[in-house]
Amino acid sequence: MSETSSAxxxxxxxxxxxxxxxxxxxxxxxxPPEPNGxxxxxxxxxxxxxxxxxxxxxxxxxxxMDDTNPxxxxxxxxxxxxxxxxxxxxxxxxxxxxxxxxxxxLYQFGEQLxxxxxxxxxxxxxxxxxxxxxxxxxxxxxxxxxxxSVAENLDLFRQMRAGAFPDGAHVLRGKADMASKNMKMxxxxxxxxxxxxxxxxxxxxxxxxxxxxxHCISDAIEGITHSLCTLEFENNREIYDWILDQLExxxxxxxxxEFARLELSYLITSKRKLRALVEQDxxxxxxxxxxxxxxxxxxxxxxxxxMRTFVERAGISKANSTTDLAQLExxxxxxxxxxxxxxxxxxxxxxxxxxxxxxETDWLDxxxxxxxxSETRRVPFTRELYIEREDFMENPPKKxxxxxxxxxxxxxxxxxxxxxxxxxxxxxxxxxxxxxxDPATRGGSAPDGxxxxxxxxxxxxxxxxxxEVRLYDRLFSVESPGVxxxxxxxxINPASLTVxxxxxxxxxxxxxxxxxxxxxxxxxxxxxxxxxxxxxxxxNRIITLKDAWARIQSRDDGAKKPAKKKPKKxxxxxxxxxxxxxxxxxxxxxxxxxxxDRYVDALGLSVQDANVLTSTAAISAFFEAALTAHDSPRxxxxxxxxxxxxxxxxxxxxxxxxxxxxxxxxxxxxxxxVISSKxxxxxxxxxxxxxxxxxxxxDRDDLRQISDPAALTVLIDSVxxxxxxxxxxYRAGNRRRMGALIxxxxxxxxxxxxxxxxxxxxxxxxxx
Ligand code: ATP
Ligand code: MG
Numbered sequence: 001m002s003e004t005s006s007a008x009x010x011x012x013x014x015x016x017x018x019x020x021x022x023x024x025x026x027x028x029x030x031x032p033p034e035p036n037g038x039x040x041x042x043x044x045x046x047x048x049x050x051x052x053x054x055x056x057x058x059x060x061x062x063x064x065m066d067d068t069n070p071x072x073x074x075x076x077x078x079x080x081x082x083x084x085x086x087x088x089x090x091x092x093x094x095x096x097x098x099x100x101x102x103x104x105x106l107y108q109f110g111e112q113l114x115x116x117x118x119x120x121x122x123x124x125x126x127x128x129x130x131x132x133x134x135x136x137x138x139x140x141x142x143x144x145x146x147x148x149s150v151a152e153n154l155d156l157f158r159q160m161r162a163g164a165f166p167d168g169a170h171v172l173r174g175k176a177d178m179a180s181k182n183m184k185m186x187x188x189x190x191x192x193x194x195x196x197x198x199x200x201x202x203x204x205x206x207x208x209x210x211x212x213x214x215h216c217i218s219d220a221i222e223g224i225t226h227s228l229c230t231l232e233f234e235n236n237r238e239i240y241d242w243i244l245d246q247l248e249x250x251x252x253x254x255x256x257x258e259f260a261r262l263e264l265s266y267l268i269t270s271k272r273k274l275r276a277l278v279e280q281d282x283x284x285x286x287x288x289x290x291x292x293x294x295x296x297x298x299x300x301x302x303x304x305x306x307m308r309t310f311v312e313r314a315g316i317s318k319a320n321s322t323t324d325l326a327q328l329e330x331x332x333x334x335x336x337x338x339x340x341x342x343x344x345x346x347x348x349x350x351x352x353x354x355x356x357x358x359x360e361t362d363w364l365d366x367x368x369x370x371x372x373x374s375e376t377r378r379v380p381f382t383r384e385l386y387i388e389r390e391d392f393m394e395n396p397p398k399k400x401x402x403x404x405x406x407x408x409x410x411x412x413x414x415x416x417x418x419x420x421x422x423x424x425x426x427x428x429x430x431x432x433x434x435x436x437x438d439p440a441t442r443g444g445s446a447p448d449g450x451x452x453x454x455x456x457x458x459x460x461x462x463x464x465x466x467x468e469v470r471l472y473d474r475l476f477s478v479e480s481p482g483v484x485x486x487x488x489x490x491x492i493n494p495a496s497l498t499v500x501x502x503x504x505x506x507x508x509x510x511x512x513x514x515x516x517x518x519x520x521x522x523x524x525x526x527x528x529x530x531x532x533x534x535x536x537x538x539x540n541r542i543i544t545l546k547d548a549w550a551r552i553q554s555r556d557d558g559a560k561k562p563a564k565k566k567p568k569k570x571x572x573x574x575x576x577x578x579x580x581x582x583x584x585x586x587x588x589x590x591x592x593x594x595x596x597d598r599y600v601d602a603l604g605l606s607v608q609d610a611n612v613l614t615s616t617a618a619i620s621a622f623f624e625a626a627l628t629a630h631d632s633p634r635x636x637x638x639x640x641x642x643x644x645x646x647x648x649x650x651x652x653x654x655x656x657x658x659x660x661x662x663x664x665x666x667x668x669x670x671x672x673x674v675i676s677s678k679x680x681x682x683x684x685x686x687x688x689x690x691x692x693x694x695x696x697x698x699d700r701d702d703l704r705q706i707s708d709p710a711a712l713t714v715l716i717d718s719v720x721x722x723x724x725x726x727x728x729x730y731r732a733g734n735r736r737r738m739g740a741l742i743x744x745x746x747x748x749x750x751x752x753x754x755x756x757x758x759x760x761x762x763x764x765x766x767x768x
Pocket of ligand 1 (some may be wrong): 031032033034035041042043045046066228229230260261262263269270271272
């Protein structure tokens with residue numbers, strides 16, 4: 001089992017152990033960015049780890065600019081890095097450093113190494129140094145300059161510093177081991193000559209220390225205890241220790257630990273590639289809200305808390321992997337769901353005239369949040385309204401429940417309306433709908449209990465405010481941007497930004513920049529911190545409410561939903577007639593009957609589910625607690641009324657070891673396709689039996705669905721390689737082979753393959 005799934009964070013365990021056994025009194029970490037670009041989402045993982053673990057154990061974390069390369073660094077980047085770390089909620093206190101602060105000491109240590117016979121000045125050309133270094137299979141050869149005397153080395157090193165030589169004439173090297181299996185240990189370069197202006201030290205230096213030399217010594221000078229970095233530095237650890245050994249640095253001293261980089265599908269995590277997007281004007285700048293930079297995430301409106309949660313949940317391990325972007329999006333939705341006020345806006349308006357509605361404004365009370373007792377604002381209902389164009393169809397297909405000619409729907413917080421007339425222009429485009437309304441349904445429910453199948457959001461056409469709305473979507477349309485093409489432009493999602501003019505309810509006039517809201521049914525939005533003003537607000541879409549990409553993917557793949565099982569027979573083979581709302585309400589106390597109405601009307605539950613969830617005040621509270629963790633009433637209701645009830649039978653929910661929040665969180669994982677429905681039932685059973693946190697159980701038992709196409713393809717290929725006959729048979733037309741092959745790959749994945757993705761990938765493979 002990987003370190004992630006068992007412990008979540010192996011570095012945390014190491015630090016805890018070192019504090020417990022007294023190796024260190026206090027943990028001191030550092031975050032060492034090279035100021036040559038803006039920080040990106042990968043750095044967020046490093047920052048949360050370096051700063052987060054230090055804070056957790058009562059230690060401190062230094063911010064150190066790794067400014068050893070004078071050619072690439074700029075002050076603009078230093079400032080952006082500081083702002084980004086602060087936004088993430090971390091603080092270096094008085095401990096802000098530059099590697100260049102240590103230049104003089106680093107130089108002195110160089111002389112010390114030379115004097116001890118542990119470093120020498122090499123005068124081979126760069127090319128020869130490479131040739132002498134050997135290969136992975138052949139040892140290196142010693143440079144002809146390796147045995148210079150200490151005096152000669154000292155003299156040359158001092159002259160290097162004094163500027164006596166041009167770039168490349170000499171380097172300082174550690175006298176380590178030219179035959180080492182680790183190529184990095186074959187006399188590592190410590191210093192090089194570079195006549196260049198440095199953004200802090202100016203022209204004081206013309207020799208600059210190499211990363212491997214400067215890093216360990218800077219760590220040691222600053223008293224760092226745990227020097228955390230990414231796996232690509234694993235082979236550098238030997239140099240790190242070797243240099244400190246040669247300097248006879250006392251122990252306990254700093255040690256380097258490596259962890260896996262954060263990589264996400266559909267994103268780029270490389271400063272160099274991100275800079276190319278800026279330089280080619282593919283985005284508006286480093287802080288374009290589509291950029292995976294910290295500045296971009298912040299401007300998009302993603303909360304810092306969501307980023308911290310995401311990193312914490314992803315864990316720290318030593319296994320490289322790519323995380324599905326959908327998992328980050330899931331955490332963002334979950335974070336925003338908790339407390340973002342719900343308001344109404346129409347982005348693609350279709351005018352609706354409510355015939356018979358008086359020429360006056362009816363101010364309706366509307367809650368900001370779904371929980372009972374939420375704060376409210378008033379929204380104006382008028383004779384002329386806008387609804388979303390896609391919420392009406394003149395000739396609706398079977399499953400379209402929204403507005404259509406002759407059909408009645410509910411306008412959220414308002415009235416039931418029925419479409420009576422469709423008005424078109426000369427080209428046949430619908431320009432307006434005429435609708436009647438039922439005055440008795442004010443507030444959203446009919447006294448006679450009649451039901452409607454859809455609730456639409458809307459705004460007044462005459463009392464709304466207009467605003468620019470920037471609809472952001474994923475920047476790239478492929479999972480591995482830049483792979484397989486030289487022009488990154490090929491992989492840009494053409495719909496990554498659409499600007500529209502939206503109509504907003506009047507409570508949104510005067511919205512301050514940097515405010516988050518949910519536009520009901522549309523997504524979460526954030527007033528742009530730079531371009532928005534209270535007079536002319538501009539809303540950035542942070543994220544849609546549902547994962548549109550998962551749907552697009554399964555549609556493109558042509559993956560069919562697994563055939564529905566026959567409905568289970570109830571009783572003795574007879575179908576129970578469905579309970580009417582009146583039957584359900586009869587015999588319930590007034591308050592629970594009203595709650596039932598709310599569940600059906602406002603949350604869209606079936607009468608059956610609403611009936612179960614209002615059987616006691618406790619179960620209703622349990623359900624609502626679940627919604628605070630995951631605001632998806634129908635899926636939460638379904639899990640509680642079907643699976644949970646089946647498990648606990650008549651045990652009152654108040655006696656369970658878990659609260660509703662845990663159930664909500666579980667449904668959240670299910671809805672985000674992090675786990676399969678089968679896994680959800682397994683986890684639920686454990687929650688009921690022993691309590692706990694769904695996410696923790698999923699991590700502990702390594703139950704996440706495999707939704708990474710690359711990982712699944714590896715499994716598929718290994719199964720297919722063992723089954724040449726089945727493959728040939730399928731290709732010859734025996735399509736029924738498919739089922740068995742799916743079963744085998746599923747088995748190979750220990751039941752964790754995302755079924756939809758598996759079947760589409762397998763099909764593609766077989767038909768390739
Ligand atoms: P890039 O490859 O984008 O240029 P870098 O590693 O050169 O990034 P640095 O400024 O040197 O950027 O990185 C500072 C710290 O952030 C280092 O400790 C590095 O290991 C860490 N880091 C960089 N990228 C990631 C990532 N994708 N996941 C986790 N940590 C990262
Ligand atoms: Mg770097």
